[in-house]
Amino acid sequence: MSSIHSLLRQASCIESTARLLSRNATPATSRLHAQWHVRSLQQSTRLASTAAPPARQKSPSLTNVYRAGTAATLTVGVTRVATIVIFLAGSTVYAPSYFFSPDHSNWLVPAFVVASAVPAIVTALATGPMVHAIRVHVPDNIKRSGKEALRRFSAKTPGDTKVELSFMRFMPWPQKRTVTFATLRRLRPSLRSGISNLEYLPRDDRRDAAKRKEHPLWDAFLRRWMARYYVNRNQKKDRAAVPGVWDGMWKQIPFSGEGDDYVPLESAPRPPPKLRPPVPPMAPIGRP
Numbered sequence: 001m002s003s004i005h006s007l008l009r010q011a012s013c014i015e016s017t018a019r020l021l022s023r024n025a026t027p028a029t030s031r032l033h034a035q036w037h038v039r040s041l042q043q044s045t046r047l048a049s050t051a052a053p054p055a056r057q058k059s060p061s062l063t064n065v066y067r068a069g070t071a072a073t074l075t076v077g078v079t080r081v082a083t084i085v086i087f088l089a090g091s092t093v094y095a096p097s098y099f100f101s102p103d104h105s106n107w108l109v110p111a112f113v114v115a116s117a118v119p120a121i122v123t124a125l126a127t128g129p130m131v132h133a134i135r136v137h138v139p140d141n142i143k144r145s146g147k148e149a150l151r152r153f154s155a156k157t158p159g160d161t162k163v164e165l166s167f168m169r170f171m172p173w174p175q176k177r178t179v180t181f182a183t184l185r186r187l188r189p190s191l192r193s194g195i196s197n198l199e200y201l202p203r204d205d206r207r208d209a210a211k212r213k214e215h216p217l218w219d220a221f222l223r224r225w226m227a228r229y230y231v232n233r234n235q236k237k238d239r240a241a242v243p244g245v246w247d248g249m250w251k252q253i254p255f256s257g258e259g260d261d262y263v264p265l266e267s268a269p270r271p272p273p274k275l276r277p278p279v280p281p282m283a284p285i286g287r288p
Contacts, residue, residue: 061137061139061140061143062135062136062138062164063136063143063150063241063242063245064133064134064135064240065134065135065136065154065241065242065245065246065249066131066133066134066231066239067132067133067239067240068130068131068132068232069239072130072132072232073132073174076130076168077168077172077173079127080120080123080124080168080172081172082119083123084120084172086116086119086120087117087120089116090113090115090117091112091113091116091117094112094116095109095112095113095116096109098112124170125225126195128167128168128170128225129167129194129196129228129229129230130168130230131167131198131229132167132168132174133165133166134163134166134231134246135164135166136161136164136181137161137162137163138150138153138161139153147242150242150245151242151244151248153245154244154245154246154247154248154249157181157248157249158181159180159182160180160181160182161180161181162178162180162181163178163179163180163181163184164176164177165177165178165179165229167229169226179200181252181253183200184199184200184201185198185199185201185253185254185255185256186198186199186250186253186254186256187199187255187256188255188256194228196228196229197229197230197233198228198229198230198231198253199223199228199229199256200227200228200229201227201256233250
């Protein structure tokens with residue numbers, strides 16, 4: 001009897017083992033597949049984490065040397081937008097209403113148009129020369145040398161250095177104009193020049209000079225309203241990237257009428273190139 005019971009116990013153990021194997025066959029396969037899937041994800045993530053970082057973009061060669069401030073720029077822009085809204089409302093709403101009104105004379109229509117345009121014109125003429133930012137094209141070797149090199153560069157700025165002026169002439173958004181440093185002139189404060197203290201004197205050829213002489217009034221108008229700017233020289237805080245650079249450049253700008261024969265300085269000195277020893281070519285590596 002004991003032998004029969006032992007045989008039955010062995011048979012029941014074999015059946016239970018077979019059932020467990022049959023049940024766990026599919027989950028084991030799925031677990032193996034999931035394990036390989038996780039490994040592939042970990043491998044792809046590891047490759048992405050060990051990949052070389054993207055190349056750092058080179059900084060632009062423009063260096064900010066003057067900023068009027070956010071408050072001044074926003075004030076001028078909001079005032080310019082308000083005057084444009086007044087002009088549009090007066091010329092498109094009030095003027096047509098008086099034109100179609102039988103109780104008012106049609107002579108009031110041009111009066112409304114002119115009166116609504118006066119604030120925009122006055123604001124444009126008063127704040128048009130105001131410069132909001134000045135950026136200078138600085139050579140890369142000087143920019144990499146540090147702030148002291150920039151200050152030395154500002155003490156002896158080449159005449160062919162490009163200067164970018166940001167201003168609001170007639171539009172409520174900043175406009176940009178790129179000039180060379182040799183074409184800038186300082187203006188003395190007077191009633192004739194107004195608030196402008198900086199002037200752009202273009203270098204023209206003989207044909208352009210002859211055209212300017214033929215139309216002196218038009219040339220004077222363009223020179224007064226399109227080539228004159230105002231740079232605030234009484235700022236309490238220098239908001240430039242490198243303080244003191246614009247002050248050094250400002251001292252080199254001649255006054256109008258005194259430096260028309262301005263001779264550009266030599267280009268900024270560049271350090272000698274570093275000589276590297278020649279590297280011998282590597283021998284090809286053959287497969288074993």
